[in-house]
Amino acid sequence: MNRPHKLADEAVTSRLTALPGWAHQDGKLHREFRFADFSAAFAFMTRAAMRAEQLDHHPDWFNVYNRVKVQLSTHDAGGVTELDFLLAEAMNGFAAGSANQ
Amino acid sequence: MNRPHKLADEAVTSRLTALPGWAHQDGKLHREFRFADFSAAFAFMTRAAMRAEQLDHHPDWFNVYNRVKVQLSTHDAGGVTELDFLLAEAMNGFAAGSANQ
Amino acid sequence: MNRPHKLADEAVTSRLTALPGWAHQDGKLHREFRFADFSAAFAFMTRAAMRAEQLDHHPDWFNVYNRVKVQLSTHDAGGVTELDFLLAEAMNGFAAGSANQ
Amino acid sequence: MNRPHKLADEAVTSRLTALPGWAHQDGKLHREFRFADFSAAFAFMTRAAMRAEQLDHHPDWFNVYNRVKVQLSTHDAGGVTELDFLLAEAMNGFAAGSANQ
Numbered sequence: 001m002n003r004p005h006k007l008a009d010e011a012v013t014s015r016l017t018a019l020p021g022w023a024h025q026d027g028k029l030h031r032e033f034r035f036a037d038f039s040a041a042f043a044f045m046t047r048a049a050m051r052a053e054q055l056d057h058h059p060d061w062f063n064v065y066n067r068v069k070v071q072l073s074t075h076d077a078g079g080v081t082e083l084d085f086l087l088a089e090a091m092n093g094f095a096a097g098s099a100n101q
Numbered sequence: 102m103n104r105p106h107k108l109a110d111e112a113v114t115s116r117l118t119a120l121p122g123w124a125h126q127d128g129k130l131h132r133e134f135r136f137a138d139f140s141a142a143f144a145f146m147t148r149a150a151m152r153a154e155q156l157d158h159h160p161d162w163f164n165v166y167n168r169v170k171v172q173l174s175t176h177d178a179g180g181v182t183e184l185d186f187l188l189a190e191a192m193n194g195f196a197a198g199s200a201n202q
Numbered sequence: 203m204n205r206p207h208k209l210a211d212e213a214v215t216s217r218l219t220a221l222p223g224w225a226h227q228d229g230k231l232h233r234e235f236r237f238a239d240f241s242a243a244f245a246f247m248t249r250a251a252m253r254a255e256q257l258d259h260h261p262d263w264f265n266v267y268n269r270v271k272v273q274l275s276t277h278d279a280g281g282v283t284e285l286d287f288l289l290a291e292a293m294n295g296f297a298a299g300s301a302n303q
Numbered sequence: 304m305n306r307p308h309k310l311a312d313e314a315v316t317s318r319l320t321a322l323p324g325w326a327h328q329d330g331k332l333h334r335e336f337r338f339a340d341f342s343a344a345f346a347f348m349t350r351a352a353m354r355a356e357q358l359d360h361h362p363d364w365f366n367v368y369n370r371v372k373v374q375l376s377t378h379d380a381g382g383v384t385e386l387d388f389l390l391a392e393a394m395n396g397f398a399a400g401s402a403n404q
Contacts, residue, residue: 038361039151040198042352043144046248049345050140050255058341062365097141098198139260143251147349150244151356159240163264241353242400245346252342299343299401 006079015085022088028060028073029084033095035066044068044094051090057083059091107180116186123189129161129174130185134196136167145169145195152191158184160192208281217287224290230262230275231286235297237268246270246296253292259285261293309382318388325391331363331376332387336398338369347371347397354393360386362394 007015012024022031035041045061045068052058060071070091072084108116113125123132136142146162146169153159161172171192173185209217214226224233237243247263247270254260262273272293274286310318315327325334338344344366355361363374373394375387 036198038352038356039148039195042151042349043148043195046147046345046349047140047144049341050143050252053252053341054255058368060365060367062363064363065361094140094144097137139251139255143248147244147248150240151353154240154353154357159267161264161266163262165262166260238400241350241397244353245350245397248349249342249346252345296342296346299339 003076004074004081004083006074006077006081012080019085019088019092021092024080027079028071029080029088030072031070031088031091033068033070033091035068035095035098038065040098041066041068044091044098047094048087048091051094052087055083055086057087059087104177105175105182105184107175107178107182113181120186120189120193122193125181128180129172130181130189131173132171132189132192134169134171134192136169136196136199139166141199142167142169145192145199148195149188149192152195153188156184156187158188160188205278206276206283206285208276208279208283214282221287221290221294223294226282229281230273231282231290232274233272233290233293235270235272235293237270237297237300240267242300243268243270246293246300249296250289250293253296254289257285257288259289261289306379307377307384307386309377309380309384315383322388322391322395324395327383330382331374332383332391333375334373334391334394336371336373336394338371338398338401341368343401344369344371347394347401350397351390351394354397355390358386358389360390362390 009024016022016024022029033044035044041063045063048059057074062069072087073079074081074083110125117123117125123130134145136145142164146164149160158175163170173188174180175182175184211226218224218226224231235246237246243265247265250261259276264271274289275281276283276285312327319325319327325332336347338347348364348366348371351362360377365372375390376382377384377386
């Protein structure tokens, strides 16, 4: 995929209405996921890692036990792009797929 | 955990009634899991890998795309032991936790 | 990537000279990897899984403890294709990167 | 393992001499690891995750691309314990095993 361009704030806000749990702040998308335990959290991270490699676009993320705090932005574009939405949507799907969340 | 001893065939058969999907054949427990796709299958394997390391007891397993075929036995004991049931139970839990199965 | 076509046996044989450890048999590429322990083997599998998702091309593989036995072929093409070489080359790189092999 | 007790600052400082790369600050052990790329970083995290589950003791960690920033402490004990050293030592071993670091 060609590196996409930065989305305008209004476009980000509009798309977030279809992306439960995520917020737009400081030029990044933010969400914190909670799971039943570390095992479920790390399985989620593994799926997200595979998707990130597919997209060649990687998260900033922090994990402690059952929590995974994620920040997404596209450094080259200086803000949020289509790539961030693709990764965020995948993460929501993976988290929804976990009965342990 | 001390290395457990081989369970008698009757004990294995009895315990399998509480372990959906598994069969006892050739001195091993067998099950094939199916998931929505490779991503869900490998997330399952990652959770099972963590549990295997916890138990210091590892599966024989084969994966192709969304399928994971597992064989469990305890080599030192020459058959099926408590350790195999612990790993099989964990695997069933992880698979049940995947909405993608 | 467009699904590539099946490579002629001579082309496979020729390319295998640059791919240590792999053999061509029954229309598939075969290699068995050995690592220091399960942890190193599963870390290798995790890297290979990410690469497989990138390529949208997945291995047939079998793991028991520190061994990972891999078969690669492209079902749609009825044999070995460029995709199999891409995955095999990545696997060799990941295995070489493991000091535990 | 019984939950271990908090180590005195002098004991932590002394043990750190045998643990390259780690620092003791604010009641925690800290280290930042760098790898060749995301794939190598996440393989390291996978091995550390398996070890964490074995120890039933988990890191606070942050990853972005090829970097993994780790903080270890034992919440129940209010500081650094033997468990933190066991996990830190394992992480150093896994990182050393990666030719991509």
